Amino acid sequence: MPNPELPIMAPLMAMEIQVWGACGFGYYGKIVNDGSVTAVSAKLWKNGEGCGACYQVKCKIPQLCDYNGTYVVVTDYGEGDRTDFITSPRAFSKLGRNAVASEKLKKYGVLDVEYKRVPCTFKGNNIVYQINENSRNPGYFAINILYVGGTYDVTTVEIWQREQHQWVAMRRSYGAVFDFANPPEGEIRLRFQVSSNIEAHYYVVSRFPIPAVWKAGATYSTKILPY
Template sequence: MSSMCSSRISNRFRPNAIVNGGWDDARATFYGDMTGAATMKGACGYGDLFQQGYGLETAALSTALFNNGEACGACFEIMCVNDPKWCLPGTIRITATNFCPPNYTKTVGVWCNPPQKHFDLSMPMFLKIAQYRAGVVPVKFRRVLCAKQGGVKFEISGNPYWNIVLVYNVGGVGDVTDVKIKGSGNWIQMVRDWGQKWKTGSVLTGQSLSFQVTTSNGKMLQFDNVADPSWQFGKTYDGRKNF
């Protein structure tokens, strides 16, 4: 990396905002248009990214980075490098909210195929680091801490016989590795359904709900009585604190 890039990196960001200090190589493209409508929902289980606080600062990750959904919620700092014709100065920070699927019918220009590391950005975020006509650019990236406003959120869906909980707006390292739920009894281990949706087959209607959430750095927070006994499916409940 050039001395100019190194200076820009070290002067702009505090070390305590970095999950790991090493920069790695990847490529970046964009999908959708300036509205970001195409980036909503997706393989991590999130819904309306504007309502959920992620906005357009998001990306779909290639197979090598997505890690079967375990990377959902992780945050990355990205900058365009080694292409002076198309790169723009500065960096962006995004949250992983989707999956960029591989295409094994092609062997050229398929950036999301393993083992390539790739970020498919929203168009507004891509245009912050590269010109539109570039299409695809080389980038440097690293994991950073996620700065989220408000508490961790729990969106509950399912039916009286099983529950699926979307855990979102997670600060700190951002990616959740374990969730437990408790009604009026003991703690119940939830299993990852897909992305950051977690499920259990326990009947918990009519009981107040608490959660234990663990992120990939091993930090666990307990959220007591997040939802009172009158909670409803399809509603979102605020944990009132964050990592």
């Protein structure tokens, strides 16, 4: 159900949250969802677990606001006084019924909105992750969780340690970035602990391991299937 009476801030920080952002998306944070992105408050940020979540946001001025509102993807953390969303200009412009209405909405600065979490569907029922640009083979391994289908959050990422015959948790460095010092040699296997508002935690294992000759910047995906 939508949560009423929660304000949205005008996009004063839009360029910052699009390009970099606390999720660690880098350039992807600028182009994901056609640039309709947002920073969110701590309760939606959830220490980085909220990165990549999709929301429908609608303002509440009938003569100006579009019935369907705007659909945004979380790429950053940020909040002001009672503010839960700081949107990009592209996302903010979709709040209005038309271009004229959107320009009038900008003059309000802060708007009361309704919002609800909605399934992310633009990359299918997948978890998509990228090897972080700071990774070095061997010695340091990090990934960015770029996309999680549906209304799931990735709570933990684990790496398979062959010598110990066990899964070992990676560290959440910040946002959607998980890292691991001195990763195992050879192929790398990952599994992801995911959860949603209606399902308990369960594990998703990537069907195919990351090749031994992995390089920073490579992107991989895995189907969301219970483990």
